[in-house]
Amino acid sequence: MQTTQPQNSPPLYDIVILGASGFTGKYVVKEALKFLKTPSSPLKTLAIAGRSREKLLKTLEWAAHPSSPPPHISIITADTTDPPSLESLCRQAKVLLNCVGPFRIHGEPVVAACANSGILEC
Numbered sequence: 001m002q003t004t005q006p007q008n009s010p011p012l013y014d015i016v017i018l019g020a021s022g023f024t025g026k027y028v029v030k031e032a033l034k035f036l037k038t039p040s041s042p043l044k045t046l047a048i049a050g051r052s053r054e055k056l057l058k059t060l061e062w063a064a065h066p067s068s069p070p071p072h073i074s075i076i077t078a079d080t081t082d083p084p085s086l087e088s089l090c091r092q093a094k095v096l097l098n099c100v101g102p103f104r105i106h107g108e109p110v111v112a113a114c115a116n117s118g119i120l121e122c
């Protein structure tokens with residue numbers, strides 16, 4: 001499901017992990033979930049993003065194991081070849097953890113969307 005965020009609304013998520021379904025992304029999700037369930041952690045809201053909702057759901061199940069069902073984490077569809085989807089994504093995030101790859105192919109549009117939105121990309 002593509003969530004839409006009005007232009008001037010504050011971001012919904014402290015962190016959005018883009019490319020969460022990849023080799024690197026799934027380990028980033030696993031680590032983020034640990035912080036999410038730690039009350040003293042500044043990470044309070046998290047979403048995962050990518051081009052396949054089905055793959056992202058599987059990633060979430062894998063990362064949350066052995067917790068079942070996995071925690072309710074928002075899933076946002078976005079594709080690096082679709083700039084409006086990246087702009088929408090950036091409006092929802094304070095920080096974007098970019099795990100898409102290969103970076104030399106998919107990195108630049110993500111960096112551009114973050115720069116245009118004024119959010120931090122790591």
Ligand SMILES: NC(=O)c1ccc[n+]([C@@H]2O[C@H](COP(=O)([O-])OP(=O)(O)OC[C@H]3O[C@@H](n4cnc5c(N)ncnc54)[C@H](OP(=O)(O)O)[C@@H]3O)[C@@H](O)[C@H]2O)c1
Pocket residue numbers: 018019020021022023024025050051052055078079080081099100101102103104106
């Ligand atoms: N693997 C490592 O050990 C390692 C270590 C350090 C850094 N890195 C870096 O981490 C990045 C990812 O590497 P990886 O090994 O994790 O690659 P990977 O397993 O191939 O994962 C690539 C990710 O990018 C997503 N993606 C590809 N094209 C996309 C598009 N057009 N729009 C949105 N998402 C797209 C893939 O989504 P789908 O699942 O839908 O295909 C997948 O989630 C690279 O920049 C790499 O250099 C990797």
